[in-house]
Amino acid sequence: MTFNSFEYAVLLTVVFALYWRLGRRGQNGLLLAASYLFYGWWDWRFLPLIWASTAVDFFVARAMGREDRETRRRVLLATSIAVNLGVLAFFKYFGFFVDSAVGILTRLGFETAGPTLQVILPIGISFYTFQTLSYTFDVYRRRLEPSSDPLSFAVYVAFFPQLVAGPIERARRLLPQFENVREPIDSSRLSSGLTLIFIGLVKKVAIADALAPLVEDVFGRSASAGWMELTAGALAFAIQIYGDFSGYSSIARGSARLLGIDLMRNFEQPYLSRNITDFWRTWHISLSTWLRDYLYVPLGGNRGRTVTTIRNVMITMLLGGLWHGASWTFVVWGGLHGAYLAVHRVVRPVRTRSATDMIRPRDVPAVLSTFALVTLTWILFRAATFGDAVDYLTGLFSFRSGPLPIDALALLLPAIAAILVLDLAQRASGNHAVILSWPYPLRGLAYGLGAVALIVFSGQAAVPFLYFQF
Amino acid sequence: MSGLLRSKALIVAVAVLALAEVGARVVAARVGSPVTWDSPYTQDKAAQILELGREQGGADIVFLGSSIVNAGIEPSIITASLPPGIVAYNAGIPGSSAGTWRVWAQDTVYRHLCPEVVVIGVTVRDINDNAPGVASDPARYLESRGRKAFIGSTGQVESGLSAIESISALVRVRGLLRRPVDTLKVLTGRPVDGWRLTRLTEFGRYYAFDAKVYALNDARRDRLRTSTFRDFSVGGIETAAIVGMIDDAHAGGAIVVLVETPVMERDLVPLLPGGDADLEAFRSVLGSLASLTDAPLMQFPDLTDRDELFADEYHLNGEGVAIVTERIAWMLAPILPPTGGHCPALQSHPED
Numbered sequence: 001m002t003f004n005s006f007e008y009a010v011l012l013t014v015v016f017a018l019y020w021r022l023g024r025r026g027q028n029g030l031l032l033a034a035s036y037l038f039y040g041w042w043d044w045r046f047l048p049l050i051w052a053s054t055a056v057d058f059f060v061a062r063a064m065g066r067e068d069r070e071t072r073r074r075v076l077l078a079t080s081i082a083v084n085l086g087v088l089a090f091f092k093y094f095g096f097f098v099d100s101a102v103g104i105l106t107r108l109g110f111e112t113a114g115p116t117l118q119v120i121l122p123i124g125i126s127f128y129t130f131q132t133l134s135y136t137f138d139v140y141r142r143r144l145e146p147s148s149d150p151l152s153f154a155v156y157v158a159f160f161p162q163l164v165a166g167p168i169e170r171a172r173r174l175l176p177q178f179e180n181v182r183e184p185i186d187s188s189r190l191s192s193g194l195t196l197i198f199i200g201l202v203k204k205v206a207i208a209d210a211l212a213p214l215v216e217d218v219f220g221r222s223a224s225a226g227w228m229e230l231t232a233g234a235l236a237f238a239i240q241i242y243g244d245f246s247g248y249s250s251i252a253r254g255s256a257r258l259l260g261i262d263l264m265r266n267f268e269q270p271y272l273s274r275n276i277t278d279f280w281r282t283w284h285i286s287l288s289t290w291l292r293d294y295l296y297v298p299l300g301g302n303r304g305r306t307v308t309t310i311r312n313v314m315i316t317m318l319l320g321g322l323w324h325g326a327s328w329t330f331v332v333w334g335g336l337h338g339a340y341l342a343v344h345r346v347v348r349p350v351r352t353r354s355a356t357d358m359i360r361p362r363d364v365p366a367v368l369s370t371f372a373l374v375t376l377t378w379i380l381f382r383a384a385t386f387g388d389a390v391d392y393l394t395g396l397f398s399f400r401s402g403p404l405p406i407d408a409l410a411l412l413l414p415a416i417a418a419i420l421v422l423d424l425a426q427r428a429s430g431n432h433a434v435i436l437s438w439p440y441p442l443r444g445l446a447y448g449l450g451a452v453a454l455i456v457f458s459g460q461a462a463v464p465f466l467y468f469q470f
Numbered sequence: 471m472s473g474l475l476r477s478k479a480l481i482v483a484v485a486v487l488a489l490a491e492v493g494a495r496v497v498a499a500r501v502g503s504p505v506t507w508d509s510p511y512t513q514d515k516a517a518q519i520l521e522l523g524r525e526q527g528g529a530d531i532v533f534l535g536s537s538i539v540n541a542g543i544e545p546s547i548i549t550a551s552l553p554p555g556i557v558a559y560n561a562g563i564p565g566s567s568a569g570t571w572r573v574w575a576q577d578t579v580y581r582h583l584c585p586e587v588v589v590i591g592v593t594v595r596d597i598n599d600n601a602p603g604v605a606s607d608p609a610r611y612l613e614s615r616g617r618k619a620f621i622g623s624t625g626q627v628e629s630g631l632s633a634i635e636s637i638s639a640l641v642r643v644r645g646l647l648r649r650p651v652d653t654l655k656v657l658t659g660r661p662v663d664g665w666r667l668t669r670l671t672e673f674g675r676y677y678a679f680d681a682k683v684y685a686l687n688d689a690r691r692d693r694l695r696t697s698t699f700r701d702f703s704v705g706g707i708e709t710a711a712i713v714g715m716i717d718d719a720h721a722g723g724a725i726v727v728l729v730e731t732p733v734m735e736r737d738l739v740p741l742l743p744g745g746d747a748d749l750e751a752f753r754s755v756l757g758s759l760a761s762l763t764d765a766p767l768m769q770f771p772d773l774t775d776r777d778e779l780f781a782d783e784y785h786l787n788g789e790g791v792a793i794v795t796e797r798i799a800w801m802l803a804p805i806l807p808p809t810g811g812h813c814p815a816l817q818s819h820p821e822d
Contacts, residue, residue, distance in 0.1 A: 406651055447479065447480075448483035448484070
């Protein structure tokens, strides 16, 4: 059940219709049932994993809350980490580590065959694992009291709008919302929730999915496509992944808002960033802040010498790359971003502006340079193998001859324009549901054009949300 | 005040939708019925097969395969060479893979034409298990709305969509509107893509392909090398699909003939990642497949170096079509049973 499916529309409508007639516990019970239904729709066999993760972290945190001895608290924390990361490592990285080990042994001259085990990746496992881990980390650090309400905690782990692709919420922010009585929904929350869903659907269906066949085609022909096609393909993927993931996050936030829950912003117009540091402050914010708080800072952050800081940045970004998928292309992608961040850390001027400040005309070269760097690095992220990525970059930088991809540009340019207009409007207003603040002719035009785009681009072969695979 | 503004915005949004509907109607007036199958080819041929089944009770000889069969075998030459009354139909689907052939044959050919002889044409292009679309094409075919309507398994969602399409041109022609350049071509009266340049004959063949679409050029070679023949591997799911097709035909009482349609070896072999070894692997699999299913295998080793018979690496031109089809007719003559009533009654569909 994806957000752009008929089934999800029915689920959300039914839940919304019942939800506001219930009390707090009834609401939580309904959310939990809907969340397990939502997840089980993909594969009910993986529901026990969520239940196990929920139970372990709930009871570990309770025990931690009662325990004063530091050694015992550490053992409890290690239990939670071992269970959560153990499950993640088995389901997501088993094949990767076995294949890598076999590859290394073979290169060293040892003929060996690793254990063959086809492991299916449970959808959303990277997201909910990190979310529950943040809870035990915060309880361990005494920044959060352990929850005494198992129902609220179970909803916090499994809340369906953000279960399978985030935002990766912190318990400190989200859990109290389930533990307390929700404010009744008013017309303002209703319209902003619906507008966020509408914007997310347009980004997903009319922008990301519209570009998906173009991306598929060009990346499938990376060894033969001309440089203009390769440029269009790389740009199309940059827009596709942003439209897809930020669209998902927007629908998640809109759906949650209809249920009286506020989810954090996961994107803040990242392609308007003036430098790579700003990009990572505005792209997949819930993951980058998680990595900052639970990995980079405990490693020492930027408190030591520059060399130590760079080491910490590289470790964080390499593991961030690996979080995306069990493949060396993701690790190198993360490593490259780590290198960019390290270089920027060394050469950047004193920080005077926020990452979300409105860009000025003189920022345009910096914005375009950052976007170009990010887009080139996406090639590694999207390519199936290193060989494909090398073919792609070789064709691009050798200016391999090929036709002007007019069909591709006819889709790509309007998509870029739509994203740019929306991002600039959101950045200027600081409001993701910015359409609501526009004068009525403009608002009507936006709704009308969005509806036309949704009609035209819906009904194609379903393209799964890209981040579901992580 | 906000309610008033909301209703005014709604009026503007509805006006935009109405304007888009008017524009879509202009486009719709210039194009034919929308494609509801996985391709215009299956859509056109399914309609023709239905009509052939109704009017003539079926066909004696049916040809199945990809564009290589569609473009390479001319049924009118077959019927002219055989006793009067023989009905032959070319059900080859351009751009398709063997996995699709099997379900296509079950849905249409075996059910509505009840052939006595099924000729399956295969080349090295057709059974690469790693070719693009091998996994997704059959699913796309099976899920297409046109196909579901054809076999009578339309769900409520599809029925609802059909109803909306009958009202709204915006929904009806959205497949075309997703391609802005093609939409512009339609509006300026230019042909949109390959299939519109061709004509479907009464024998089921799009005959203008060889001249208009199939030609040797570098871009095509690159595509074959990097896409069609990439990670070349035979003997897996595509071969299994052909075995299934043969078993289905045998179960319906038909004789099956396998034909390895000729390819221009000098141009094609260098495009295969393993060169000659890949071609030999293909031929070995085809031979095993024929033995396994007791289907006679027809080959044309003497034509593979006659470049003048080909439009491109594996599509025959007019002269090549005539030679190959005449030889197939000659081969079929002794094995063709007397013509009968074809489909005595509409057979049930496997999904029924």
